[in-house]
Amino acid sequence: MSEKIGPGCLSNQKGSGPLLCVDEPLPFEIYNGQGPAPLVIVSDHASNVVPKKLDHLGLSSEHFDRHIAYDIGADCITRCLADRLDARAVLAKYSRLVVDVNRDPDDLGCMPQISDETLIPGNQDLSPTRHAQRIAEIHTPYHKAISGEISTITARDGRPPALFSIHSFTPSMNGADRIWDVGVLWNKDPRMSSALMEHLGRWDGLHVGDNQPYSGTEWAYTIDTHGTDVGLANCAIEIRQDHCGTIEEATHWADILADALRHILTLDNLHELQKY
DSSP states (O other): OOOOOOOOSSSSSTTOOOSSSSSSSSSEEEEEETOOOOOOEEETOOOOOOOOGGGGOOOOOOGGGSSTSSOOHHHHHHEEEEEEEEOOOEEEOSSSOOOOTOOOSSGGGOOOSSSSSEGGGGGGTTOHHHHHHHHIIIIIIHHHHHHHHHHHHHHHHHHHHHHEEEEOOOSEETTTOOSEEEEEEEESHHHHHHHHHHTTTTSSTTEESSSSSSTTSSSSSHHIIIIITTTOOOOEEEEEGSSSHHHHHHHHHHHHHHHHHHTTSSSTTTOOOOOO
């Protein structure tokens, strides 16, 4: 998107004023915003961008090519999937190290002090004011954008859309290897997740995790807030990053997911509100 926000930017993080500079992007992007599909795709960790005012959080540039800063491949998969399904997508535009929009604002991991054994200098001893500023300028607008797209589709169709969240995971975390190729995360609502795992299970040699390598019952703020808590069908996908790090690999995953979701979106009761 070409829109910008903020009346200005101070060069010193310790000063007062807005966090985001006038020439920096919005905290979210709406991709394919007129898409007619009864689906909202979200990508919480699509970007590795840090506001200028935070001076790279005190990290060297190579850290922002790592999984600690963003979900490798997620941006490409999200856009390609939205294109294939003609669905709209909401993508977060700032690094998870600045604020993890897939965590509750009160969660200590929302602004991690350490990530995969890497100290994050710019997140040490954050004052309540600085914490609140990141929530107000990045976390809250992103989630309002998701709510807005859900409300727009519901008003248009007379029924709610499904919600699908795209993530990727590092093959090794904190010294432990992950054996899964892909994982499906869900909490209480099995409508999308069970059908998606069944579809993925048809691929020979694909090791599919059920709430692995993360559990949707623990770290699922976005799909819980906009899906489970209000009754929308939802789930999240986690793709191993050594399977989606190139454009070719990412588009291949978009094809796999599009094939599954075309069927899933036609399932009975998928577009009814159901609280579990």
